[in-house]
Amino acid sequence: MKPTLVIMAAGMASRYGSMKQIQQFGPSGETIMDYSIYDAVKAGFGKVVFIIRKDFADDFKAIFEPKLKGRIETEYVYQELDAFMGATPVPADRKKPWGTAHAILCAHNAVSGPFAVINADDFYGEDAFVKANNFLVMECREDLYGIIAYRLANTLSDHGTVSRGVIDEDANNEMVGINERLKVYRDNGQMVDEQGDTKLSIVEEAKASMNFWCFHPSIFPYIREEFAAFLGRSLNDPKAEFLIPFVADQFIKSGRGKIKVIPTNAPWFGVTYKEDAPIVQQKLNGLIGEKTYPNKLW
Template identity: 45%
Template sequence: MGETTLVIMAAGIGSRFGGGIKQLEPVGPSGEIIMDYSIYDAIEAGFNKVVFIIRKDLEKDFKEVIGNRMEKVIKVEYAFQEIDDLPAGINVSTKRTKPWGTGQAILSCKNLISGPFVVINADDYYGKEAFVKIHNYLQSVKNMDDKYNYCMAGFILGNTLSENGAVTRGVCSVDSDFYLRDVEETSGIEKIGDKAVVSLADGKTKEIDKNSYVSMNMWGFLPSIMNELETGFIEFLKNLGDVDEKKEYLLPTIIDNLIKENKAKVKLLESNDRWFGVTYKEDKDVVVSSFKQLIAQGKYPEKLF
């Protein structure tokens, strides 16, 4: 079997929580962090390499907390996402302080990817089902002529809400064969009672069906995506102007464009697992008790590795 890679986007860790790197805090009974569980599930599903996308300044801490341990169980490589890592010949004068978003993150590991790969966020727990479905799907399409055949894990909105505040989710619409039509980034989704509700600009609220599929930034790709990301990034930078210091080159938007241009087909693979992550500091307790529960159910051993 060829190389199949788990790509973990971790360049943004720490930035949303000030000094302490919340995403690297233990949540499992033997000191595991959320990433440990993702890597465990990915290995179990058949992925045999992990690429961590991090910032250069986090390298030492990151290796101490997780990287060095992981090298004992799976092949590990690092890609560095930096603001000034731009395509040849492109110069951008900007006051921005952080890199260019998830599209640039994936592009930073272009030279480390030789086969199918799955992309996830560092601080999200996705469950076992999605890794298995994505791995199997990527194995089935990797020899097809249709090189832009990708996939994503579709989570049920109700399984992804936080008790502690509003979240942003990519709400998906699909055709009858479960191919993605579009992903609509929707911010401010709150859990109110047993409903999912969005506050609108005019002060009113709108309910979203809790059974809608949402994207949690878990994508299955073939290496062909890299060329599209590269040409897209050049376009993005050329059209940036001086207007928006914070504008990001984001995967959902990129995928959306590829679908609309008929360049890519993206299969939505349904996962019924409950997602959880540390969006708010208060979420940590929920995450800790969720892992306790999963261990009690026999889904994970007390000590992962």
């Protein structure tokens, strides 16, 4: 069975200010997702599952269905606030989605084998998909998941601070945990994480999680358990989020399994701020000039 690619595209893009998931960046109108799907198909993935909001489903499908038909199987799932809440009502002041781990849970009926998870608005690069596919086919199992790791230094923005999950790994290249750094940027050439009045230095060799995960379907019942516990703790906090790094950390600490750190030399870039958009276009044009991608993907 070929692995499945799950793309999280239900976010509200609050910092960016528009629906950046379907913004066209490529010379022939390609979105960032198009490049991810192109790389995934080339690497050997057999299906793509889009996690989206129901209110922009028609526009979304109109963009992707014509160009993906006959190239890869597609399925759409919706991240709704009341999904997996049972009899618990959604608090009246809850507006934003519950978070990335809840998004994955919403895809459980669309995934039957090993799968990768990525963000819709991040460019991950060909090497990352090749390594993810190889891991999912050859190594992934109930007690061994994977994470594609990028050089933190290559994931910063020139237009503001970024939030990054810095990976802590052991001598066996297995993840020990992820340290959430909420305000990372360069200060006089040094990577720092600003915490109040304190700036903590970060080593240049640090590896970052850009939410490119490799999972076995056994993750779904585990996420469901953790989501119930999350609701018990944070139901009435309108800003609380149920995130993948937290679930991964709990998976390791519970002794249920390990997560392999899979380094990639692929370039990463994304759109956090509107000012990042021209840089993304410039980098894509550079890759096209190097013949990494054709001028028209589909």
